[in-house]
Ligand SMILES: Nc1c(NC[C@H](O)[C@H](O)[C@H](O)CO)[nH]c(=O)[nH]c1=O
C-alpha cells in the first residue's frame with residue numbers, strides 16, 4: 001500500500017453550493033490541461049456544479065498569485081485553486097519562480113481569507129510532470145489535479 005497521498009478524509013464532503021475559482025498558467029499546456037480536468041472532474045464527482053466552477057488563465061506560474069487574488073476579489077469564491085507546472089531548465093529561473101510563487105500563494109490565504117489550494121507542480125524533468133498528471137505511458141502516478149479538487153471541497157466545507 002502506498003504511504004504517500006491524500007489519505008481518506010474524515011467524512012465524505014458534499015461540494016454542492018460551493019463556488020470554486022481555478023486560475024491556471026498556460027506554460028506546459030498539455031500537463032496543465034490534464035491537471036485542470038482532473039480537478040474539475042473530481043469536484044463534480046463530489047457534488048460541485050460545473051457552472052459554479054470559474055476558470056481563468058494567466059501566462060505563467062509567476063502570475064498565479066496576482067491572478068488568484070484579483071479573481072477572488074471579483075467573485076465570491078469559497079476556495080481558489082491556482083494551477084501551474086514549473087519544469088527545471090538550465091538557469092536559476094525555476095528555483096526563483098518555484099519559491100516566490102509558493103510563498104506568495106501561502107500568504108494569499110491570509111489576505112483573501114479563503115483556502116488557496118497548492119496546485120503547483122515543481123518538476124525537475126518533463127517526465128516527472130507528465131507522470132503527475134497521469135499522462136506518462138506507464139501510468140506510474142495518478143492525476144494530482146484530482147487531489148487538488150478533493151482538497152478544495154474539503155477545505156471549503158470544513159472551515
Ligand atoms: N518556465 C516556466 C514559467 N516561466 C514563466 C513565468 O512564470 C512568467 O510567466 C514569466 O516570467 C513572465 O512573468 N512558467 C511556468 O508556469 N512554468 C515554467 O516552466
Ligand SMILES: CC(=O)[C@@H](O)COP(=O)(O)O
Nearest residue numbers: 088089090091092093094
Ligand atoms: C523564461 C526564461 O527566462 C528562460 O530563459 C529561463 O531558462 P531556463 O528555463 O532554461 O532556466
